[in-house]
Amino acid sequence: MSVLLTNIGELVTNDPAHDGSGPAEGGTVPGGRGTAADGIGVVPDAAVIVEDGRIAWTGPAASAPAADVVVDLEGRCVLPGFVDSHSHTVFAGDRAAEFAARMTGEPYTGGGIATTVAATRAASEDELRARGRALVREMLAQGTTTVEIKSGYGQDVATEARTLRIARELTPETTYLGAHTVPAEYTADRAGYVGLVTGPMLAACAPHARWVDVFCEPAAPTAFDEDEARAVLQAGLRAGLGARVHGNQLSAGPGVRLAVEVGAASVDHCTHLTDADVAALADSWSPADGGPGTGHGTVATLLPAIEFSTRSPYPDARRLLAAGVPVALATDCNPGSGYSSSMPFVVALAVREMRMSPAEALWSATAGGALALRRDDVGHLGVGARADLTVLDAPSHTYLAYRPGVPLIHQVWQAGARAV
Numbered sequence: 150m151s152v153l154l155t156n157i158g159e160l161v162t163n164d165p166a167h168d169g170s171g172p173a174e175g176g177t178v179p180g181g182r183g184t185a186a187d188g189i190g191v192v193p194d195a196a197v198i199v200e201d202g203r204i205a206w207t208g209p210a211a212s213a214p215a216a217d218v219v220v221d222l223e224g225r226c227v228l229p230g231f232v233d234s235h236s237h238t239v240f241a242g243d244r245a246a247e248f249a250a251r252m253t254g255e256p257y258t259g260g261g262i263a264t265t266v267a268a269t270r271a272a273s274e275d276e277l278r279a280r281g282r283a284l285v286r287e288m289l290a291q292g293t294t295t296v297e298i299k300s301g302y303g304q305d306v307a308t309e310a311r312t313l314r315i316a317r318e319l320t321p322e323t324t325y326l327g328a329h330t331v332p333a334e335y336t337a338d339r340a341g342y343v344g345l346v347t348g349p350m351l352a353a354c355a356p357h358a359r360w361v362d363v364f365c366e367p368a369a370p371t372a373f374d375e376d377e378a379r380a381v382l383q384a385g386l387r388a389g390l391g392a393r394v395h396g397n398q399l400s401a402g403p404g405v406r407l408a409v410e411v412g413a414a415s416v417d418h419c420t421h422l423t424d425a426d427v428a429a430l431a432d433s434w435s436p437a438d439g440g441p442g443t444g445h446g447t448v449a450t451l452l453p454a455i456e457f458s459t460r461s462p463y464p465d466a467r468r469l470l471a472a473g474v475p476v477a478l479a480t481d482c483n484p485g486s487g488y489s490s491s492m493p494f495v496v497a498l499a500v501r502e503m504r505m506s507p508a509e510a511l512w513s514a515t516a517g518g519a520l521a522l523r524r525d526d527v528g529h530l531g532v533g534a535r536a537d538l539t540v541l542d543a544p545s546h547t548y549l550a551y552r553p554g555v556p557l558i559h560q561v562w563q564a565g566a567r568a569v
């Protein structure tokens with residue numbers, strides 16, 4: 150059965166084929182799609198044909214072919230579903246009191262993670278599953294059709310594996326983050342904990358994970374330094390996982406350098422960067438670089454809801470964009486440093502606080518997230534893409550930042566079926 154979505158006021162495809170001259174200007178991600186600098190493939194007065202869960206046709210409504218079912222969207226804007234490439238949505242407990250204390254003057258150090266670890270270890274599998282499901286539903290209702298979920302609140306073999314089993318029920322994009330922080334019982338034996346993370350815990354978790362991640366931050370006493378983080382990533386790579394890194398959140402540490410060194414798909418936070426970090430990220434996309442630079446460089450994923458919720462300076466998105474580094478935007482939804490599940494909120498922050506244009510922010514929240522997950526079937530609406538669409542109750546994508554805090558999501562389609 151084919152479905153024609155028509156009378157679309159503005160269709161955002163992220164498909165360079167709809168940018169007239171194609172991806173000639175600005176940088177094009179080698180071996181991948183265009184970047185926001187090329188445009189976001191806007192078609193005015195558009196229509197989409199969906200068939201077998203995929204995009205079968207996009208173009209002007211006036212020239213749309215016939216279909217079995219017709220849906221009139223009455224001039225609304227249609228976007229690719231958001232790709233939230235960084236979240237921690239399987240956990241137990243609540244840290245509202247910590248947030249309130251922070252808002253009245255206490256600094257964020259990452260130490261509160263231990264509170265969530267204790268609650269998550271004590272929770273039943275059903276409790277964890279119910280919370281994870283509810284958060285993913287909440288994300289879907291806000292237009293997110295692809296989500297990545299990390300472990301990291303277990304920090305023992307059984308709880309990390311349980312978290313990833315539950316996460317795998319919710320998404321194929323699961324990330325093993327046993328190396329989130331060093332749990333209290335290993336404070337005096339950090340090497341012992343790294344041995345656990347790279348040994349028995351990895352063996353129990355790898356079957357349920359696509360990615361390995363580490364919180365590399367020498368400025369945080371409970372996070373991991375460069376050598377520890379390298380050991381974690383290399384063990385994960387040997388187990389067949391792809392690499393991602395939490396880096397450069399609290400200081401200009403080694404996270405970015407290490408992410409590029411191991412060919413990570415993404416380094417997330419990037420709040421404190423040196424010129425060398427920016428150059429290394431840009432170079433990772435250069436075909437001349439060989440190795441990971443064959444269209445699979447390291448994306449800079451920015452998480453401005455964390456700076457919002459920890460009242461910290463925002464990352465310098467313009468510096469990265471000027472250097473040609475692909476930028477993704479994600480929520481980092483977690484109970485401590487930022488408990489927003491909303492990609493529209495992240496887009497609004499990126500535009501208002503990080504001076505991204507509405508088009509750049511939209512690209513980063515969709516195609517950028519897909520690139521950070523090395524997925525070419527989501528984040529765009531080119532022919533053949535998975536039919537994941539978000540319909541805004543607004544005439545253009547600019548409204549996401551123009552009307553912050555307003556529920557603009559009118560419909561969400563996932564793999565060709567109406568989900569919201």
Ligand SMILES: [Zn+2]
Binds near residue numbers: 395483
């Ligand atoms: Zn995170």
